[in-house]
Amino acid sequence: MKLGRRRLLAAGIAIAGVAFGAVVFAQPKEKVIRVTARKWVFLPREIRLKKGVPVVLEFVTADVVMGFNAPDFNVRADIIPGQVARVRLVPDKTGTFVFLCDIFCGDGHEGMSGQIHVVA
Amino acid sequence: MSESIDRREFLKLAGLGGAVFASGLAGGAKFAGAAQDDFYFVQLSDTHWGFNGPVVNPDAGGTLPKAVAAVNSLEYEPDFIVFTGDLTHTTDDPKERRRRLAEFRDIVKGLKNKNVRFMPGEHDAALDNGQAWKEFFGASYYSFDHKGVHFIAIDNVSDPAARIGGEQLAWLKSDLATQAADARIVVFTHRPLFDLYPQWDWATRDGAQAIDLLMPHKNVTVFYGHIHQEHHQMTGHIAHHSAKSLIFPLPAPGSQPKREPIRWDPAQPYRGLGFRGVDAQVQKAEYEITEYPVKKA
Numbered sequence: 001m002k003l004g005r006r007r008l009l010a011a012g013i014a015i016a017g018v019a020f021g022a023v024v025f026a027q028p029k030e031k032v033i034r035v036t037a038r039k040w041v042f043l044p045r046e047i048r049l050k051k052g053v054p055v056v057l058e059f060v061t062a063d064v065v066m067g068f069n070a071p072d073f074n075v076r077a078d079i080i081p082g083q084v085a086r087v088r089l090v091p092d093k094t095g096t097f098v099f100l101c102d103i104f105c106g107d108g109h110e111g112m113s114g115q116i117h118v119v120a
Numbered sequence: 121m122s123e124s125i126d127r128r129e130f131l132k133l134a135g136l137g138g139a140v141f142a143s144g145l146a147g148g149a150k151f152a153g154a155a156q157d158d159f160y161f162v163q164l165s166d167t168h169w170g171f172n173g174p175v176v177n178p179d180a181g182g183t184l185p186k187a188v189a190a191v192n193s194l195e196y197e198p199d200f201i202v203f204t205g206d207l208t209h210t211t212d213d214p215k216e217r218r219r220r221l222a223e224f225r226d227i228v229k230g231l232k233n234k235n236v237r238f239m240p241g242e243h244d245a246a247l248d249n250g251q252a253w254k255e256f257f258g259a260s261y262y263s264f265d266h267k268g269v270h271f272i273a274i275d276n277v278s279d280p281a282a283r284i285g286g287e288q289l290a291w292l293k294s295d296l297a298t299q300a301a302d303a304r305i306v307v308f309t310h311r312p313l314f315d316l317y318p319q320w321d322w323a324t325r326d327g328a329q330a331i332d333l334l335m336p337h338k339n340v341t342v343f344y345g346h347i348h349q350e351h352h353q354m355t356g357h358i359a360h361h362s363a364k365s366l367i368f369p370l371p372a373p374g375s376q377p378k379r380e381p382i383r384w385d386p387a388q389p390y391r392g393l394g395f396r397g398v399d400a401q402v403q404k405a406e407y408e409i410t411e412y413p414v415k416k417a
Contacts, residue, residue, distance in 0.1 A: 072319070078281075098319040100321060102318075104247065
């Protein structure tokens with residue numbers, strides 16, 4: 001019975017892996033945080049993570065092409081209207097780190113940023 | 121006393137409040153260029169015409185005309201003048217963008233020296249891939265030669281993702297192929313080509329590819345804008361010098377949590393704003409930079 005449940009779980013994770021395309025997922029299932037980018041703000045602006053715990057950040061926008069860039073973790077993505085952009089992030093350090101829109105998107109672009117807080 | 125020495129003495133003695141920064145380039149004695157004359161040019165940057173923010177610059181409409189007057193009043197006329205981008209402040213309205221570009225163009229027509237080169241910044245060009253900017257100022261990347269120095273203007277702003285792009289990089293490669301390894305090369309660009317501080321978008325996404333193309337050349341100096349302050353950094357043997365703005369200064373890279381303009385200080389108006397003169401001593405391979413305030417203290 002226990003063996004069967006493990007096989008079932010493994011199958012579910014494999015399906016999840018296929019559904020996320022190029023993103024490779026490790027077990028167990030990773031937390032997903034959805035972020036909406038709009039002129040000219042990320043919602044939420046503050047993202048709280050734990051060191052060493054992987055998360056998947058999902059980005060959507062209904063406005064124009066925008067970007068997500070967290071230089072301290074070397075992750076970025078284009079955020080295209082009508083699509084969901086995903087990046088996997090495993091925080092390897094604690095502290096507060098900036099993320100920003102790195103595609104010039106309009107009048108308020110330069111203020112379009114947020115913070116990632118990573119705790120131990 | 122030669123004219124160049126007179127000019128250098130002038131720059132040092134002018135008392136305009138800017139620190140003199142001299143940057144010697146290695147290999148100067150081996151330079152074998154055909155036409156070798158000292159010369160002098162002026163760099164202005166980040167004028168952001170159309171900006172409205174009295175807290176950081178209550179004289180936003182007057183600073184550029186004052187800078188034009190200050191350039192015109194230099195004792196020694198420069199060989200040419202270059203604006204390294206963000207001529208205008210961004211707007212989502214294409215008509216307003218063109219209005220600002222037209223006003224900027226009309227103001228700088230007041231420069232006595234008519235040999236003026238222009239480059240776009242992301243505020244001018246990123247929202248329409250440089251379309252409006254090109255209507256007023258022509259090609260956004262180009263090269264030219266002046267008195268034995270090869271100048272290259274690189275556009276790293278018309279792509280809103282801050283990429284130079286494959287087409288322009290291929291052009292840069294072919295342009296550099298015409299230059300000897302010891303040629304004097306000066307690059308103008310808007311954003312830093314290196315990762316100065318990506319957390320504040322102070323970078324060019326494919327700037328490393330441009331630097332890789334420049335690296336085989338021994339004598340390369342880059343002048344750029346974007347960060348609204350002086351900054352001097354080397355990548356290998358290539359020197360990069362950013363210029364002050366003519367609208368508001370920004371804090372030093374990473375010196376505070378957010379990249380916010382430094383507030384106007386009524387006790388020190390125009391502090392942190394200015395332009396620069398570059399005295400190119402070609403035979404000695406030195407570039408002597410002088411930073412000027414908009415108004416004399």
